[in-house]
Amino acid sequence: MKATKLALVILAIAVALFIMLPSLSWAAEDGAALYKANCSACHGADAAGKAAIKAPAVKGKTEADIKKALETPKHAATKKKVNDEQVKAIADYLQGLK
DSSP: OHHHHHHHHHHHHHHHHHHHGGGSTTSOOOHHHHHHHHTHHHHOTTSOOBGGGTBOOOTTOOHHHHHHHHTSGGGHHHHHHOOHHHHHHHHHHHHTTO
């Protein structure tokens, strides 16, 4: 009986941690992975841009630059995919590419 209660308590804690971990502030977003998933198709893996599709280089862009670009109609779909914390992570990654 005690073992069953202990197992249930451990399971409840594990479920609570599983739900909470993604939203904890120390669980920082990986800017490189976010860039690759949301931006590299148009702006290139090296962030140097793609002239053929008129996608500018984004190497070294700031968070403000990215937020401004996301306000344009051509980035509407991307804007729906990323939140402010993720934009900051992407900007931090791009700043490191200088």
